[in-house]
Amino acid sequence: MLEAKNISKSYENTKVLKDVSLSIERGKICALIGPSGTGKTTLLKILAFLEQPDSGSVTIDGITYKYPLEKSQKVEAPWPKVTVVFQQLFLWPHLTLLQNITLPLSARGLDDNPPRLQELLKLFDMNHFVYRYPNQASIGQRQRAALVRALLLNPEYLLLDEITSSLDIEQTAIILSQLKKLGSQGIGILTITHLLQFAHEAADKVIFMAGGEIVEEGGPNILLTPKHERLSQFLSVLKTVS
């Protein structure tokens, strides 16, 4: 289990996260929703061991890091057991999409052409553009490459930050069905999303954040019958927009 407890984080004088606790279980999908600027990405970075909170603790498979760390303590970041696909994708610009996908394997001395690679390329319909450089590919193509790069790492916990934001409906549907499949294969997934339908259909748990704290959490049904006024407002805005 990947668990964060009582996480607080400030940037200068702005408190971004206020006593936030959540857990990601293997084989479960957790959807994190909320307005922009509410600390969702910061929380994701903390869970990915890319940032340290001011206080609180993060536990992964029984190993707990309590923050602030003691001077002698060092975080052994469990990458790529925990991996992230960011909204900005972070593809290396000097490599083709295929090289972006396979570099993490070859750099770690692993087979860079495993059967799963061809399977994923076919599934995401990538064979016709996989030799392009990131700047020659569309955002949707880059998003697929970033996701395949993460999936090939066989992570145990996959953290996704708005990865379907630039995809068309068909590609979004493929990715969402893949996420469901990954969940059923035992991968713990946390996804920041604005896709309410996906959150409702695929997620085992939905967490709504606003103002740096968790306002409401529960099963997907909280999206249909929200208890908190703030979540109701957010849902009505999203429904109006969509």
Next chain:
Amino acid sequence: MTVFDILVKYQQAFADGLLVTFQMCLIIWSAGLIIGSLLGILAAKWTKFLGIPTRLIAFVLSGMPMLVFLFWLHYPLQSLLGIVVDPFITAVVTISIINIFSVSEVVRIALRDFPNQYIVAAKVCGISSYHTVLYIQLPIILRQTLPSLLMIQVGMLQATLFASLISVNEIFRVAQQINSVIYKPVEIYTALGILFLAICLPMNGLALWLRKQFTRDYSEQ
């Protein structure tokens, strides 16, 4: 007497002059690229201890004409110190200093501005720091800096001509000496121009091509 006749008749003198020019270039390019790169890396790492002094020196040097700097090192400084240094060494040291600080600035800025997200992406993919440097940082930084570094080296090659003004027998001084004997300025300086174009244009072309290639790759950010 045609350009070809002059080149044939004075081939030994031209060859000697070219040899001196290439010797100078070899030292200036090596010093600039090796010491300048190291200085740039260290200046990016220790921004206060080395970064600020390096930037300050580069800034001062950028405001001083190379010729003034060369003459200052050749006459006033040596007179102040009461020493006489071979003009070849003075010229090489002067141009090397400028090359070193020019290169260090290019490298320092490239390292300072290296997009951190590429390192983050490598981290979350489980790529070690060593492999991140080898496969991601180094290739990107090389692509980013190579065109500028090539352009600077072309500039340094052209700057070696200033050495003739402090009596270094490099190619330009040889050309001047031959001209003073046969007085064929059009032919001699045309030949010299063609020679420099033959060396500098491909280097500049390569730099431009590299810049075009790598700007394309970099536009993703």
